[in-house]
Amino acid sequence: xxxxxxxxxxxxxxxxxxxxxxxxxxxxxxxxxxxxxxxxxxxxxxxxxxxxxxxxxxxxxxxxxxxxxxxxxxxxxxxxxxxxxxxxxxxxxxxxxxxxxxxxxxxxxxxxxxxxxxxxxxxxxxxxxxxxxxxxxxxxxxxxxxxxxxxxxxxxxxxxxxxxxxxxxxxxxxxxxxxxxxxxxxxxxxxxxxxxxxxxxxxxxxxxxxxxxxxxxxxxxxxxxxxxxxxxxxxxxxxxxxxxxxxxxxxxxxxxxxxxxxxxxxxxxxxxxxxxxxxxxxxxxxxxxxxxxxxxxxxxxxxxxxxxxxxxxxxxxxxxxxxxxxxxxxxxxxxxxxxxxxxxxxxxxxxxxxxxx
Amino acid sequence: xxxxxxxxxxxxxxxxxxxxxxxxxxxxxxxxxxxxxxxxxxxxxxxxxxxxxxxxxxxxxxxxxxxxxxxxxxxxxxxxxxxxxxxxxxxxxxxxxxxxxxxxxxxxxxxxxxxxxxxxxxxxxxxxxxxxxxxxxxxxxxxxxxxxxxxxxxxxxxxxxxxxxxxxxxxxxxxxxxxxxxxxxxxxxxxxxxxxxxxxxxxxxxxxxxxxxxxxxxxxxxxxxxxxxxxxxxxxxxxxxxxxxxxxxxxxxxxxxxxxxxxxxxxxxxxxxxxxxxxxxxxxxxxxxxxxxxxxxxxxxxxxxxxxxxxxxxxxxxxxxxxxxxxxxxxxxxxxxxxxxxxxxxxxxxxxxxxxxxxxxxxxxxxxxxxxxxxxxxxxxxxxxxxxxxxxxxxxxxxxxxxxxxxxxxxxxxxxxxxxxxxxxxxxxxx
Numbered sequence: 001x002x003x004x005x006x007x008x009x010x011x012x013x014x015x016x017x018x019x020x021x022x023x024x025x026x027x028x029x030x031x032x033x034x035x036x037x038x039x040x041x042x043x044x045x046x047x048x049x050x051x052x053x054x055x056x057x058x059x060x061x062x063x064x065x066x067x068x069x070x071x072x073x074x075x076x077x078x079x080x081x082x083x084x085x086x087x088x089x090x091x092x093x094x095x096x097x098x099x100x101x102x103x104x105x106x107x108x109x110x111x112x113x114x115x116x117x118x119x120x121x122x123x124x125x126x127x128x129x130x131x132x133x134x135x136x137x138x139x140x141x142x143x144x145x146x147x148x149x150x151x152x153x154x155x156x157x158x159x160x161x162x163x164x165x166x167x168x169x170x171x172x173x174x175x176x177x178x179x180x181x182x183x184x185x186x187x188x189x190x191x192x193x194x195x196x197x198x199x200x201x202x203x204x205x206x207x208x209x210x211x212x213x214x215x216x217x218x219x220x221x222x223x224x225x226x227x228x229x230x231x232x233x234x235x236x237x238x239x240x241x242x243x244x245x246x247x248x249x250x251x252x253x254x255x256x257x258x259x260x261x262x263x264x265x266x267x268x269x270x271x272x273x274x275x276x277x278x279x280x281x282x283x284x285x286x287x288x289x290x291x292x293x294x295x296x297x298x299x300x301x302x303x304x305x306x307x308x309x310x311x312x313x314x315x316x317x318x319x320x321x322x323x324x325x326x327x328x329x330x331x332x333x334x335x336x337x338x339x340x341x342x343x344x345x346x347x348x349x350x351x352x353x354x355x356x357x
Numbered sequence: 358x359x360x361x362x363x364x365x366x367x368x369x370x371x372x373x374x375x376x377x378x379x380x381x382x383x384x385x386x387x388x389x390x391x392x393x394x395x396x397x398x399x400x401x402x403x404x405x406x407x408x409x410x411x412x413x414x415x416x417x418x419x420x421x422x423x424x425x426x427x428x429x430x431x432x433x434x435x436x437x438x439x440x441x442x443x444x445x446x447x448x449x450x451x452x453x454x455x456x457x458x459x460x461x462x463x464x465x466x467x468x469x470x471x472x473x474x475x476x477x478x479x480x481x482x483x484x485x486x487x488x489x490x491x492x493x494x495x496x497x498x499x500x501x502x503x504x505x506x507x508x509x510x511x512x513x514x515x516x517x518x519x520x521x522x523x524x525x526x527x528x529x530x531x532x533x534x535x536x537x538x539x540x541x542x543x544x545x546x547x548x549x550x551x552x553x554x555x556x557x558x559x560x561x562x563x564x565x566x567x568x569x570x571x572x573x574x575x576x577x578x579x580x581x582x583x584x585x586x587x588x589x590x591x592x593x594x595x596x597x598x599x600x601x602x603x604x605x606x607x608x609x610x611x612x613x614x615x616x617x618x619x620x621x622x623x624x625x626x627x628x629x630x631x632x633x634x635x636x637x638x639x640x641x642x643x644x645x646x647x648x649x650x651x652x653x654x655x656x657x658x659x660x661x662x663x664x665x666x667x668x669x670x671x672x673x674x675x676x677x678x679x680x681x682x683x684x685x686x687x688x689x690x691x692x693x694x695x696x697x698x699x700x701x702x703x704x705x706x707x708x709x710x711x712x713x714x715x716x717x718x719x720x721x722x723x724x725x726x727x728x729x730x731x732x733x734x735x736x737x738x739x740x741x742x743x744x745x746x747x748x749x750x751x752x753x754x755x756x757x758x759x760x761x762x763x764x765x766x767x768x769x770x771x772x773x774x775x776x777x778x779x780x781x782x783x784x785x786x787x788x
Contacts, residue, residue: 007504009420011555013547014510016455016540019464020530029529029538033599033669044531045669052531062492064382065469065478072462083465084527085458085482087575094531112377128485131403133428133449133492135413140403142379143371150374171409175687176485179579211732213690240689246412253407266579268571268586269662270621273578273695287404288367311615311666342692 021082021094023052039159040115041101053101054092057113058124058149058156061089062132062142070111078104088124088166090117116157119164122301123156125149126168128176136243137171138186138256139285144169147289148184151298162308162317165301166266173238179264181314182297183276186285187259188250191216191235195247199227203245211240258283258293262300262326263315274315280332296332303329322356359391360443363398367405386478393477395444396493402432402441416448416496418503421555424451424513425499446495447477451488451514452506453547456525456540456567458483467509475502485580486564487524488514512551518732519557520550520722525567526574528587534664535569536587536677537705542714543567549715553722560729560738563722570673571661577685578696582725582735583718584682590702591674592640592654593664600642600650600670612644616663624656625663642670678704679714683721683747684736694736697744699751701758717751724750754784 017025027046034044042054060067071091075083078100079093086092091113093104105115117123125148128134130141148167149156155165168177169184177183199205205228209217216234220227228248230241239250250256260283264276279300283292307329308317318326327334340348362384371380383400387393403409416427426449432440439445454460468489472478477493484490489511494502503513514522523546526532528539546565553559566577569587577584604612609627617625630649633641641649652663652671664671681703682696700717704710721735728750729738739747748755 006419007507009418009503009507009513009555010510011512011551012510013453013512013544013551014455015544016457016459016530019455019459019461021459024459024530029535031529031531031533031535033533033596033672035668044533054531058377059482060377060379060382061483062379062382062479062481064386065473065480066385067377067382068465068469068480068482072465075462081462083460083462085454085460087487087524087526089482091482114375114377126485129481131409132400133411133426133447134409135411135428137409139407140400143368143404146371146374146376146378146380149376153375174689175693178485178576178687179693207731211690238689251408256407264579266573266576268573268578268658268660269665270619270660273573275579275693275695285407287407288370309614310611311619311662 019082021052021080021096023050023096024094026050036119036159037101039121039157040105040118042118051096051098053095053098055095055101055104055108055115056086056090056092056117057108057115058117059089059091059113060142060146061124061127071113074104074107074111078107086117086123088117088126090124114153114157119159120161121156121159122152122161122165122167126166126177126180128169128171130171134171135246136239136251138188138239138251139171139258140287141169141171141177143288144184144290144293148294148297151294152301155301161301161305163311163313165304165314167297168264173240179266179274179276181262181264181276182300183261183264184293184297185259185261186256187281188237188239188252188256189282190252190255191230191232191237192239192241192248192250193252194228194230195249196222196225196227198247199245200225202247203228208241208245208248211244213238213240217241253285256285257281258285258290260293260296260300263318265313265315267313270311270313270316271319278338279326279330281337300330325356359387359389359394362387362394363401365397365401368397368401383479390478391443392493392495393444393479395441396447396477399430399432399441399444399447411447416499418500418513421513423516423519423555423557425449426451426516427496444493447492448494448496448499450476450491450494450499450503450506451484451486451516451522452491452511453514453522454483454487454489454511456523456543457527457530458487459530464509468506471502471505475505486514486522488522513555515554515557515562517557518559518561519555519563520553520559521562521564522554523547523565523567524575524577526569528567528569532569533668534572534587534661534673536589536673537569537585537679538711539567539569539587542585542705542711545711545715546718549719550722559722559726561732561734563725563735565718571659572665578682579685579693580687581685581696582683583721584685584696585679585714586682587673587677588659588680588702589674589677591676592638593652593657594672594674595640595642595652596670596672597643600644600667603667603670604644612650616666617650619662621660621662622656622658624653624658626651626653642667676704677706678702678710681714681717684734684739686734686736690732691737691740694734694740696736697739698756698759699748699753701756720751754781
């Protein structure tokens with residue numbers, strides 16, 4: 001049978017002009033200031049005097065076509081058929097008539113899309129694929145996020161935090177969810193179990209050896225077959241060997257635990273950008289709702305909310321009160337596992353007499 | 358009507374609660390699609406056993422070497438046949454959205470129609486790299502789905518060791534803090550590297566992200582190999598009417614506690630308006646008829662805090678452009694790295710300025726392609742070879758803005774010192 005003529009792809013990255021709301025296109029690069037009339041709504045004023053109101057709503061990120069069509073119906077009715085998405089999977093509707101704001105909010109909430117995520121709120125969790133689609137996940141993503149956002153629903157809808165709060169989850173230590181004020185990340189606690197029958201067929205052994213951050217993997221002959229072995233005393237259980245070599249089975253229903261990290265910050269506002277720091281580990285991978293993780297996240301958030309000064313991000317707040325008081329106030333134990341011993345770790349030790357009492 | 362659904366007692370628990378549920382969405386799709394019935398069964402199995410069951414493979418479209426993420430099930434029966442046979446293949450197509458992730462509804466509806474026809478009907482808006490993720494497709498449907506999407510005007514994103522899909526903030530389209538045309542820079546850069554996006558041939562991934570100011574809404578410094586962060590060189594812009602309006606509402610205590618004392622470089626002072634310094638690098642905004650907030654723009658590091666709090670009363674200046682940082686990446690293998698400044702200021706006003714930015718990206722990628730080890734990101738490469746060697750390789754002069762402080766250890770051979778100083782002085786004299 002004759003093959004159909006192969007279509008050559010059109011390689012071109014399109015511009016966004018035709019997708020912009022008409023008022024955004026007309027005032028491109030010419031905005032003066034903004035304010036927030038209520039949580040979930042931004043009000044931007046252009047130098048031309050034009051004004052737009054943006055209504056932001058949360059989504060599940062992983063959406064079925066019926067949900068997306070519903071979001072489109074709402075855009076056609078209120079927002080001149082235009083929408084945009086934020087980096088945290090919130091949808092934004094832009095309206096040029098203030099009178100449309102309240103009915104738009106009502107319509108979104110009636111259809112189950114919470115309006116919020118602006119200003120000093122807890123926005124939607126930046127997250128990964130997890131069990132739904134990833135080839136190396138230690139846990140799920142959408143489910144963790146759903147249960148977390150259920151618990152933080154009011155904090156998404158209100159602007160009552162000291163500053164904005166950004167969360168992330170990651171299903172392995174690669175941390176695809178990224179740095180965040182609070183991040184939930186898989187932390188394996190056992191070295192990989194090696195399927196020696198498979199290694200020779202599936203893995204490029206030198207690549208796997210090179211991938212290990214602590215040089216714990218070496219080639220070995222096991223049961224007469226070329227395979228790999230792991231020095232379990234050296235192994236830091238990071239899972240880096242698993243993506244290039246699936247027989248290095250790192251995921252474990254019991255021993256792949258969850259850790260919680262705080263104080264990551266991407267913005268340059270006030271302090272320089274910073275990485276999040278581990279404050280809890282050993283939490284069970286307790287699908288479908290991960291209650292142990294959510295309880296700690298909620299607790300940290302509530303302590304931060306009560307104790308931080310206006311405009312202090314999580315990292316700014318901890319810098320003021322100090323780590324000992326962070327652990328005291330949150331009731332979390334400080335353990336030896338939190339003392340950095342990776343490269344550059346000396347800079348994370350206290351080389352001063354600065355001690356808070 | 359699709360086949361009988363599998364029992365999903367664990368996933369069912371994710372339908373309660375106020376946040377929108379992806380499980381409810383999947384169940385809606387499962388009413389018509391055996392594919393999604395089995396997908397739900399597959400996912401429930403993961404929830405029950407607490408493990409993932411997808412493995413990679415090779416699936417692509419004609420002409421491209423990447424952009425499709427292949428997934429084959431590993432849940433097999435004793436005969437080696439897939440247990441959830443209708444969802445035995447669950448590939449994802451990564452598609453690049455327009456800069457700033459703006460859509461008209463006609464476009465979104467077309468995506469829905471195509472994905473309902475060829476795929477699972479599940480779409481993630483968006484993946485962490487910024488792609489539209491069309492999730493769940495059989496091998497045979499990948500090409501026809503892609504053909505229709507490409508004919509809509511959309512192109513495929515990156516995967517594997519390639520330049521990846523870029524991301525840019527809402528920026529000039531709706532933000533007063535925007536310091537350059539983020540969408541234009543994004544579009545020009547991506548169009549230069551389409552070949553490197555579609556045909557993975559680099560040591561490892563390379564990401565560009567574009568943020569219009571230091572708030573870095575795209576998390577570019579942390580998440581990208583080349584971060585383009587908007588900034589300005591001249592004095593902060595001020596608006597007395599908005600300054601007075603802010604002060605009338607918030608008062609002196611908030612001004613001192615929330616703004617002046619939170620400035621990281623102590624560049625702000627409250628003064629009697631008559632006492633505000635007259636130097637060229639000083640700007641001031643009125644608080645009332647007698648007092649002003651004075652900004653020493655030489656001390657200011659453009660962190661954005663005061664501008665965020667007093668939006669409009671204070672704002673970025675007119676001489677705009679970007680600071681460029683290189684080398685951000687996530688964990689594995691040396692640990693996460695943040696980007697490092699390699700260009701303190703690049704003007705981004707004229708067409709030529711944007712072309713210069715694209716050229717710099719090309720130079721850096723060329724050096725990366727030549728010098729990085731396999732599976733090594735730019736940040737890791739720079740750590741291995743040293744920033745000074747990297748700068749020499751891309752022909753960029755050193756600048757004190759690139760470091761927090763000069764070295765604090767003596768472990769360096771300074772034998773070339775005199776030649777280096779002479780070279781710098783000659784360059785200065787020639788400029």
